[in-house]
Amino acid sequence: MADLITINVDGKDVQVPPKTQLIEALRQNAAIDTPAFCYHPDLKVAGNCRICLVEVEGPRGFALAISCHMQTAPGMKVRTQLGSEKVVKARKGVMEFLLVNHPLDCPICDKAGECTLQEHYMGQGRHESRLQDEVGKQYKGGADHRFVDAKGEDRGGKRIDLGPTIVLDQERCILCTRCVRFMDDVAKSSQLDIAGRGDHAYLTTFPGKPLDHEYDLNTTDICPVGALTAKHFRFQQRVWMLKSVESIDPSDSLGANLTVEYNNGKVWRLMPRRNPEVNKSWIANSTRLLYRELGRNRLTDGKIAGADCTMDAALAAAGSALGSAKRIALVASGHLTTEDNAALIALQSALGAKAEIFGGSWLKVGKPDGIAKSGDPVANRKGLQLLGITDNLDELAARAGEFDCLLVAGHDLWAADAARAAALESIRTRIVLSSWNDATTAKATVAVGIRAWAEVRGTMVNCNGRVQMLQACPAVPSSELEPAWQVLARLAAAVGSPLGWTSENDAWKHAAKLAPQLAGISYRSIGPAGQAIGGQKAAEVPAGAAT
Amino acid sequence: MPMPKTWKGKALPTVLTKLFEVENGHTLDVARRHGAYENIGPALFDKSQFELIEMVKDSGLRGRGGAGFPTGMKWSFVPRGGKPVYLVINADEGEPGTFKDRLCMDKDPHLLIEGMIISGFALGVRTAYIYVRGEMLPMIRRLNAALKEAYDAGLLGENIQGSGYSLDIYVHRGAGAYICGEETGLINSLEGFKGQPRLKPPFPAVSGAFASPTVVNNVETIMAVPFILKNGPKGYRQFGTDKSPGSKLFSIAGDVKNPGVYEVPLGISYMEFFDLCGGLDGELLGCIPGGSSAPVLTAEETKKATMDYESLASLKSMLGSGAVTPFNTTRDPVLILESIARFYAHESCGQCTPCREGTGYVDRMVRKVARGEGRDGDIDMIKDLADQYEWTTICAFAPGAAWPVQSFVTKFRKHFDEYVAKNAKHTEPRPLEAVRPGAFW
Numbered sequence: 001m002a003d004l005i006t007i008n009v010d011g012k013d014v015q016v017p018p019k020t021q022l023i024e025a026l027r028q029n030a031a032i033d034t035p036a037f038c039y040h041p042d043l044k045v046a047g048n049c050r051i052c053l054v055e056v057e058g059p060r061g062f063a064l065a066i067s068c069h070m071q072t073a074p075g076m077k078v079r080t081q082l083g084s085e086k087v088v089k090a091r092k093g094v095m096e097f098l099l100v101n102h103p104l105d106c107p108i109c110d111k112a113g114e115c116t117l118q119e120h121y122m123g124q125g126r127h128e129s130r131l132q133d134e135v136g137k138q139y140k141g142g143a144d145h146r147f148v149d150a151k152g153e154d155r156g157g158k159r160i161d162l163g164p165t166i167v168l169d170q171e172r173c174i175l176c177t178r179c180v181r182f183m184d185d186v187a188k189s190s191q192l193d194i195a196g197r198g199d200h201a202y203l204t205t206f207p208g209k210p211l212d213h214e215y216d217l218n219t220t221d222i223c224p225v226g227a228l229t230a231k232h233f234r235f236q237q238r239v240w241m242l243k244s245v246e247s248i249d250p251s252d253s254l255g256a257n258l259t260v261e262y263n264n265g266k267v268w269r270l271m272p273r274r275n276p277e278v279n280k281s282w283i284a285n286s287t288r289l290l291y292r293e294l295g296r297n298r299l300t301d302g303k304i305a306g307a308d309c310t311m312d313a314a315l316a317a318a319g320s321a322l323g324s325a326k327r328i329a330l331v332a333s334g335h336l337t338t339e340d341n342a343a344l345i346a347l348q349s350a351l352g353a354k355a356e357i358f359g360g361s362w363l364k365v366g367k368p369d370g371i372a373k374s375g376d377p378v379a380n381r382k383g384l385q386l387l388g389i390t391d392n393l394d395e396l397a398a399r400a401g402e403f404d405c406l407l408v409a410g411h412d413l414w415a416a417d418a419a420r421a422a423a424l425e426s427i428r429t430r431i432v433l434s435s436w437n438d439a440t441t442a443k444a445t446v447a448v449g450i451r452a453w454a455e456v457r458g459t460m461v462n463c464n465g466r467v468q469m470l471q472a473c474p475a476v477p478s479s480e481l482e483p484a485w486q487v488l489a490r491l492a493a494a495v496g497s498p499l500g501w502t503s504e505n506d507a508w509k510h511a512a513k514l515a516p517q518l519a520g521i522s523y524r525s526i527g528p529a530g531q532a533i534g535g536q537k538a539a540e541v542p543a544g545a546a547t
Numbered sequence: 548m549p550m551p552k553t554w555k556g557k558a559l560p561t562v563l564t565k566l567f568e569v570e571n572g573h574t575l576d577v578a579r580r581h582g583a584y585e586n587i588g589p590a591l592f593d594k595s596q597f598e599l600i601e602m603v604k605d606s607g608l609r610g611r612g613g614a615g616f617p618t619g620m621k622w623s624f625v626p627r628g629g630k631p632v633y634l635v636i637n638a639d640e641g642e643p644g645t646f647k648d649r650l651c652m653d654k655d656p657h658l659l660i661e662g663m664i665i666s667g668f669a670l671g672v673r674t675a676y677i678y679v680r681g682e683m684l685p686m687i688r689r690l691n692a693a694l695k696e697a698y699d700a701g702l703l704g705e706n707i708q709g710s711g712y713s714l715d716i717y718v719h720r721g722a723g724a725y726i727c728g729e730e731t732g733l734i735n736s737l738e739g740f741k742g743q744p745r746l747k748p749p750f751p752a753v754s755g756a757f758a759s760p761t762v763v764n765n766v767e768t769i770m771a772v773p774f775i776l777k778n779g780p781k782g783y784r785q786f787g788t789d790k791s792p793g794s795k796l797f798s799i800a801g802d803v804k805n806p807g808v809y810e811v812p813l814g815i816s817y818m819e820f821f822d823l824c825g826g827l828d829g830e831l832l833g834c835i836p837g838g839s840s841a842p843v844l845t846a847e848e849t850k851k852a853t854m855d856y857e858s859l860a861s862l863k864s865m866l867g868s869g870a871v872t873p874f875n876t877t878r879d880p881v882l883i884l885e886s887i888a889r890f891y892a893h894e895s896c897g898q899c900t901p902c903r904e905g906t907g908y909v910d911r912m913v914r915k916v917a918r919g920e921g922r923d924g925d926i927d928m929i930k931d932l933a934d935q936y937e938w939t940t941i942c943a944f945a946p947g948a949a950w951p952v953q954s955f956v957t958k959f960r961k962h963f964d965e966y967v968a969k970n971a972k973h974t975e976p977r978p979l980e981a982v983r984p985g986a987f988w
Binding site for chain 2: 037045046047048049050051053063064069089090093094096097098100101130132134135174175194196197198199200201
């Protein structure tokens, strides 16, 4: 950390980093809650909402300045809402103005509960309304819900279809330009803009063009009000009902940090979780929509020869098949956690010399998009490599004739490359551990359901060598389902050498024994922000993160 | 109506208006016969940039666009030896009541070009722009014709008059917004972006157009530079007062006999100026001294005020762009404010919350009062709303929009109260108060 400098906030000296934005210094170093609508730590500063006003001493005495644009400098004197009536009054004024053209439709607004405007009204506003009907917004809530502004111009309606994923509610927009800046500077595809000026300005796409970027749903997160809402989440849940656990993107090796939000035994949405060193505040739409798969086409019990059976029956069948087989191929998976793969290695040791481990993936690797995806769909590829599992699926296909038993854990081989996987169909017994009724499950002689990524606690190592944790969301389609490591531990017990593991932590300790780079890393040290291998523990994610 | 040449036996300055009444003064031949471009030669090129900037500093020339910032000081902020420096002439004259720059460009474009060559040389500028308000099409045509003449005569382009100094000037036609007269809004518009002011710092003198040092000066400011070079700072200081030296163009409209553009030395009193313009029409009620954003003066204040930066500052108003609008007792201050508030609500760029929402809110409130639907407390609320957006935004638009509102409702409170009293129900409380959130939260 760079040398700290001293600034004076409300008469108290505070140590802050030099040349950082005052708003960050106030929030993090002075622990003063400073409101903002347009400011976002991962976007360029626009300085247009004016709610973060503080007083800063200049050549002509204290004057109002926006803390998001002001840089900290030694000896700076600042007065915040705690030390200055002028700041309190200025912010109240800004709140009043923001609400002049904002509808009071919180009861039907999806953003209610996580709305910055609501929060700051309670924090900074709390003024009594003096708005008079005839000078306020001209919105009359007509049958077609068109919003006519004060100039009598039609500013669009309550539900403007911007594109395949997003609906715009024009009259809720407070013109903070966060979404515009996101599309310009992060997505690098300027699909949104503010048209018009004054209080008759409005957010729009270009004429006839949709908003259809792979990252456009991030604009619904950073929208401080309910103007941009995601079609997939509209009217699904009230956000205060949702509970959340921290996890990471299972579909890409960058491992974008996210939260899994659930209620009533169901996952309702995935939200990006800010990590400045991984994905900033962004996740791709494809990642965000993965939650749908968690409740769709799940393998919730066992299958023997394609017919449903109980989990116990499937496990017994798998155990006896493994016991009686002569040559066994175990296929590890970069889609599973490090713990699961450590359990597979433990199972191999239990089976002895007749078992051999294969790994890798037949999925195509793309290019990094520079935002929140590395392009490699195998999330834990690095974790496999650390455990010493090499990329040799083609070798398995070539030598398929040698084996009479195949165990595939959490890996849809047939969907990845059915042509190459076809060689494996010659193996007589095919045991598949899978979360879904997928193409590989269809080829199984014995299939055992396992928990999906959102439902397990464990670690993955991202493409930059960062160990990151997934936490288990309790919303599971069936209470019968167990994580893959537990199923594999049961199979090890079935073939006569119980592992004695009682939690994923035991599996992690086993993994750390197998991979020297993981030694000394514990669940506690990884924390929510992850930990780089061979490096120091990552800095805590700053408070005042996304949204 | 010809401009008076003398006033009280003294000759009026013709720093800027020398060619205004000369036939075909906009053509190079005629202009040269009257001394145009005499500076462009050893008189200019033998001087150092430092000397030139010091000369402008010594002359006390201040920005004539409205803010009155000392021009020499602005020039001295420009960093040297790095990126190219741009000179941009602000000809986006948009302040209601102001119509001096358009006349300058119409009558004497060569004086502007000469001023640009001198300023450009002083600042080390290779490329300069004239940002002209889009509606002023005849002036754009005239400027382009004058530029062509100057290029053909070797006064612009590569190696001007064998001096080794090169300068290109481009005329940029604005797309028409008041806010593009703000220097950073103008730069954004010049670069092809939406005309919205930028956050400062960085200031344009350090990072302006195309992220390079940029000096933005008003047409009138630059047109005073050739005179200063020719006659020296002392020659310029023969006009005006010690702190506000020189002459200025005033565009007067309103209740006087001969409205128009006049060049007068700074420091004469407003009442003298009205006499110069043929005298007032009717009994004076008040006067907007420097464009619609300058706080209005009452008749009493107008009688005390002189036409310089300091006198108006002491009256909490400003000289602004020099648009003088006196109005007599037959005019209605409420309707004047209604029209001004309408203008600012229409022209707010929509970037900062307080200005975007506040100007529109005040506009609707004032209109409501003007319709005779005002209630008790509305006038105080209008003032309070204007206070709320006065100093809380990126640029000076919001204070400029707040000042007329604040000054009109305080100085002409009687008229506003009369309008409120027209509403038969003006004492009734507002229906909303019964359900105000504070009552149960």
